[in-house]
Amino acid sequence: MKPLGLPLIFLLAVGVLGVDRNNFKTCDQSGFCKRLRPFKPEKSQYTLNLDTVIVHGNVLSAEVTTANTEAEKKVPLWKYSLTLSALVDGTFRIQVDEADPIYPRYRTQLALDGEPKADGLQLVSKEGGKVTLTNTQGHKVLITAEPLKFEFLDQNGDVAVVINENSQLLIEPLRLKREKNDEDEENAENAVEVEEEGTWGENFKSHHDSKPRGNEAVSLDVSFPDADQIYGIPEHTDKFALRTTTSGEPYRLYNLDVFEYELDSRMAIYGAVPVLYAHGSKRTVGVFWHNSAETWVDVVNYADGTVVSSLVNLVTGGHKRRVDARFISESGIVDVFVMLGNKPADVFRQYTKLTGVTPLPPKFSLAYHQSRWNYVDEADVRGVDENFDVHDIPADVIWLDIEYTDRKKYFTWDSEKFRHPAEMVANLTAKGRRLVVIIDPHIKREAGYFLHEDATEQGLYVKDKDGNIYEGWCWPGSSSYLDFFNPAASKYYSERYRFENFPGTSKDVHIWNDMNEPSVFNGPEITMPKDCRHYKPPQDGQDGLASYWEHRHIHNEYGLWQIRATNEGMLERADHKYRPFILTRSTFAGTQRYAAVWTGDNAAEWGFLQASVPMCLSLAAAGVSFCGSDVGGFFKYPEPELMTRWYQAGAYQAFFRAHSHIETKRREPWLYEPSTTALLRDAVRRRYALLDFWYTLFYEHTLDGTPVTRPYFQEYPNEEETYTIDDQYLLGDKLLVRPVLEAGAKSVKVYLPGRDTNTLWYDVDSYQMHKANGYFNQEVNIAKIPVYQRGGSVVPRRERVRRSSTLMANDPFTLVVALDANNTAQGSLYIDDGETYEYKNNKYIYAKISYEPKQMTYTLVNPSAQFSSRAWIERIVIAGIRAAPRTARLHHGGRSTALQMTLHRGNDVLVIRKPGAPVSEDWSIQFAE
Numbered sequence: 001m002k003p004l005g006l007p008l009i010f011l012l013a014v015g016v017l018g019v020d021r022n023n024f025k026t027c028d029q030s031g032f033c034k035r036l037r038p039f040k041p042e043k044s045q046y047t048l049n050l051d052t053v054i055v056h057g058n059v060l061s062a063e064v065t066t067a068n069t070e071a072e073k074k075v076p077l078w079k080y081s082l083t084l085s086a087l088v089d090g091t092f093r094i095q096v097d098e099a100d101p102i103y104p105r106y107r108t109q110l111a112l113d114g115e116p117k118a119d120g121l122q123l124v125s126k127e128g129g130k131v132t133l134t135n136t137q138g139h140k141v142l143i144t145a146e147p148l149k150f151e152f153l154d155q156n157g158d159v160a161v162v163i164n165e166n167s168q169l170l171i172e173p174l175r176l177k178r179e180k181n182d183e184d185e186e187n188a189e190n191a192v193e194v195e196e197e198g199t200w201g202e203n204f205k206s207h208h209d210s211k212p213r214g215n216e217a218v219s220l221d222v223s224f225p226d227a228d229q230i231y232g233i234p235e236h237t238d239k240f241a242l243r244t245t246t247s248g249e250p251y252r253l254y255n256l257d258v259f260e261y262e263l264d265s266r267m268a269i270y271g272a273v274p275v276l277y278a279h280g281s282k283r284t285v286g287v288f289w290h291n292s293a294e295t296w297v298d299v300v301n302y303a304d305g306t307v308v309s310s311l312v313n314l315v316t317g318g319h320k321r322r323v324d325a326r327f328i329s330e331s332g333i334v335d336v337f338v339m340l341g342n343k344p345a346d347v348f349r350q351y352t353k354l355t356g357v358t359p360l361p362p363k364f365s366l367a368y369h370q371s372r373w374n375y376v377d378e379a380d381v382r383g384v385d386e387n388f389d390v391h392d393i394p395a396d397v398i399w400l401d402i403e404y405t406d407r408k409k410y411f412t413w414d415s416e417k418f419r420h421p422a423e424m425v426a427n428l429t430a431k432g433r434r435l436v437v438i439i440d441p442h443i444k445r446e447a448g449y450f451l452h453e454d455a456t457e458q459g460l461y462v463k464d465k466d467g468n469i470y471e472g473w474c475w476p477g478s479s480s481y482l483d484f485f486n487p488a489a490s491k492y493y494s495e496r497y498r499f500e501n502f503p504g505t506s507k508d509v510h511i512w513n514d515m516n517e518p519s520v521f522n523g524p525e526i527t528m529p530k531d532c533r534h535y536k537p538p539q540d541g542q543d544g545l546a547s548y549w550e551h552r553h554i555h556n557e558y559g560l561w562q563i564r565a566t567n568e569g570m571l572e573r574a575d576h577k578y579r580p581f582i583l584t585r586s587t588f589a590g591t592q593r594y595a596a597v598w599t600g601d602n603a604a605e606w607g608f609l610q611a612s613v614p615m616c617l618s619l620a621a622a623g624v625s626f627c628g629s630d631v632g633g634f635f636k637y638p639e640p641e642l643m644t645r646w647y648q649a650g651a652y653q654a655f656f657r658a659h660s661h662i663e664t665k666r667r668e669p670w671l672y673e674p675s676t677t678a679l680l681r682d683a684v685r686r687r688y689a690l691l692d693f694w695y696t697l698f699y700e701h702t703l704d705g706t707p708v709t710r711p712y713f714q715e716y717p718n719e720e721e722t723y724t725i726d727d728q729y730l731l732g733d734k735l736l737v738r739p740v741l742e743a744g745a746k747s748v749k750v751y752l753p754g755r756d757t758n759t760l761w762y763d764v765d766s767y768q769m770h771k772a773n774g775y776f777n778q779e780v781n782i783a784k785i786p787v788y789q790r791g792g793s794v795v796p797r798r799e800r801v802r803r804s805s806t807l808m809a810n811d812p813f814t815l816v817v818a819l820d821a822n823n824t825a826q827g828s829l830y831i832d833d834g835e836t837y838e839y840k841n842n843k844y845i846y847a848k849i850s851y852e853p854k855q856m857t858y859t860l861v862n863p864s865a866q867f868s869s870r871a872w873i874e875r876i877v878i879a880g881i882r883a884a885p886r887t888a889r890l891h892h893g894g895r896s897t898a899l900q901m902t903l904h905r906g907n908d909v910l911v912i913r914k915p916g917a918p919v920s921e922d923w924s925i926q927f928a929e
């Protein structure tokens with residue numbers, strides 16, 4: 001094993017350019033994908049046994065059987081149990097499992113944020129071979145018994161989602177491996193006939209997968225009538241709107257450490273979130289395929305011109321609008337959630353109701369982060385920290401990559417280079433800054449390393465196929481991997497984060513969990529072999545294959561178990577008082593409950609800057625709003641123009657961190673020419689000016705579960721031109737961002753949505769007003785970041801430059817009011833202490849701000865707020881004013897004060913100077929002609 005690892009390390013170190021596709025499987029090289037992808041029977045072999053249907057509470061349960069016809073020998077006679085449950089908020093769940101498996105099939109454990117809440121389910125009828133059901137919201141489900149099919153009807157009675165329309169429901173029943181000697185010759189021959197090659201073992205390159213359970217794949221097709229586009233299933237580098245896969249590879253979901261991953265690709269990379277959304281002008285719906293095994297997804301969009309027209313006509317009856325998708329997973333059960341929308345914001349919310357929202361992040365984590373592999377010692381950290389002040393660039397966090405450790409042993413410090421970690425951290429926190437350090441899930445196998453010795457003695461490691469401790473190769477060399485499925489391992493790991501167990505850390509040291517796909521340099525596809533064993537709680541009488549899970553079952557959720565344990569540890573180390581910040585690379589459904597995500601090891605190329613926008617849009621739609629890419633690119637060196645454009649783009653993406661590879665030239669902002677440094681400084685300052693806006697958006701995400709970073713169609717669902725736009729996006733419903741993503745750009749095409757509703761957009765730099773009318777050309781110089789504020793919105797800003805966000809706590813606000821065609825605007829502002837959970841005890845301020853032609857009001861949503869702030873309103877800018885008022889008076893606390901106003905631009909921007917209104921109390925301003 002080890003000799004194999006060495007050349008790979010070498011390759012990684014020298015940085016051979018471009019992905020090595022040979023390291024990763026195609027569908028044809030993945031046994032179950034090759035086996036199931038061609039499976040397209042004319043008619044489903046599954047039949048609902050109508051006599052067995054029972055509706056109890058919110059659940060229909062019934063038996064499903066397969067016919068054993070000559071034509072379809074692939075599906076043997078077998079019994080399955082079906083449940084269909086109605087859940088709150090227009091969601092249904094279908095589960096199909098073997099009625100009597102020889103041992104339990106794996107059910108994904110951590111994706112859901114608790115047990116989904118039940119809605120009422122009523123049996124409407126059971127006749128003519130069909131069962132009709134309805135939930136309390138008036139959605140209907142029609143189940144056809146033979147061949148089995150599920151149709152979900154929207155509240156208008158139109159078919160919105162169909163399951164098994166294409167008869168691709170398939171569950172490979174578990175079978176016992178027959179040993180040749182156990183059977184007489186005749187039976188043995190039969191067995192060989194049924195069992196295809198590869199059933200009990202597969203090879204990929206030099207790796208053998210022993211497949212002790214044999215074939216156990218599942219598959220399901222879903223059709224979306226009337227859909228124009230489908231989205232979701234991150235993480236890929238492809239477009240946001242998914243493309244037809246018939247003439248190429250399916251989209252693959254398998255968390256992998258892909259070295260120098262390629263662009264415009266459906267290859268699997270670090271994350272796998274199996275949720276799909278289908279959108280058209282009629283409705284938006286979604287499906288969540290609840291499965292953590294390797295998964296492939298095929299897509300056919302009948303309107304995209306790649307499907308032969310005779311087939312399009314046959315399937316869609318000529319009106320073309322329909323998208324089909326199909327999931328194929330290596331193991332597990334069929335477990336699918338159908339979310340009936342019917343607007344984009346509804347499906348996004350429905351998905352986060354199932355898998356959870358991103359909890360309110362600590363405020364500093366929305367500010368600027370400075371990272372590099374590596375800041376080499378304490379003096380380096382101090383130098384970087386000081387240079388931000390020297391160059392007047394705000395920064396909140398300095399990051400340490402793997403080299404801070406004692407030779408890659410996590411929870412230790414290099415005792416030469418980092419001799420005074422506590423003092424180093426204290427020096428940062430004195431300026432309101434924080435430290436983030438990396439902790440990976442691979443553990444160095446070294447005698448005397450407490451973590452390795454404890455994990456070995458206490459049995460906390462993942463086991464290999466024979467039940468011995470699994471050894472792989474990663475940064476420290478020979479490594480083993482904690483088995484977080486074992487509660488003792490998760491607990492042990494959580495406890496390592498205690499301050500006394502990780503000396504030098506404090507509540508101001510936060511955590512980066514990397515390499516958690518997991519990455520194994522000498523493993524198949526650079527990850528853990530699928531036949532490795534994970535802990536399963538012991539149950540009476542379960543032994544052999546029933547006594548553990550294989551890595552194949554859980555692969556895509558491995559990283560989620562790690563960050564969950566990290567989160568627990570960070571909460572406990574500070575008595576649940578402070579909000580943890582965690583960054584993860586591996587991503588699965590539910591990841592957003594614990595961590596922010598970045599798009600992994602990109603490169604300093606324009607293509608990767610461009611890809612960061614659709615990649616984060618896709619993750620945000622899948623619940624992960626807290627997303628960003630390595631600003632500047634990880635590999636290679638960004639020339640000044642690319643670096644500038646990346647900072648400008650990053651300033652408007654949720655997670656804003658510069659990071660770079662150990663072998664690239666240093667590139668902290670002050671290392672460029674002063675003119676470039678000035679542009680980088682400006683981009684970072686723009687971020688800080690909008691920090692309270694970002695913070696408010698994240699707070700509101702916790703209330704409604706919709707993405708912070710939004711595709712245009714979320715807010716303008718009927719505007720068809722927006723459906724495929726993925727180089728520009730919205731922040732909340734207020735700001736529109738079209739970062740410059742092209743080299744040498746003199747102008748960019750900006751799409752302004754909202755034509756039908758007379759929407760106005762204001763350039764945030766000039767307050768120039770544009771009427772929404774699709775694309776227009778925005779001229780750009782190198783300093784320009786095209787950002788527009790929607791008419792009808794109020795955005796809070798703080799303009800004073802500080803060294804870090806913490807030091808801005810009492811700074812005054814500017815409110816920018818952009819008027820709509822009716823001269824009105826609305827906005828909100830959320831403020832709290834930025835780092836504790838005291839906001840759950842009403843210690844926060846959440847205010848709604850409203851502007852009407854005669855008055856502006858600031859009203860606390862929580863009038864009994866226990867939080868007060870010394871911050872005040874120093875300026876109100878009202879853009880798009882048509883008839884300027886003559887007088888303005890502030891009413892607050894029983895007093896009334898006359899305010900000073902000035903007009904700017906073409907007399908359409910009114911500035912109220914020093915209104916001096918507080919943020920902790922209600923106030924209003926009355927305007928008079």
Ligand SMILES: *[C@@H]1O[C@H](CO)[C@@H](O)[C@H](O)[C@H]1NC(C)=O
Nearest residue numbers: 378379382420421423424427
């Ligand atoms: C902390 O700051 C002080 C004062 O600038 C400096 O002398 C000391 O070396 C710093 N300590 C570390 C560990 O960086």
Ligand SMILES: *[C@@H]1O[C@H](CO)[C@@H](O)[C@H](O)[C@H]1NC(C)=O
Nearest residue numbers: 757758759760792820821822
């Ligand atoms: C203006 O107000 C009218 C009447 O309330 C409303 O129908 C219309 O949508 C509003 N227009 C805008 C741009 O908000």
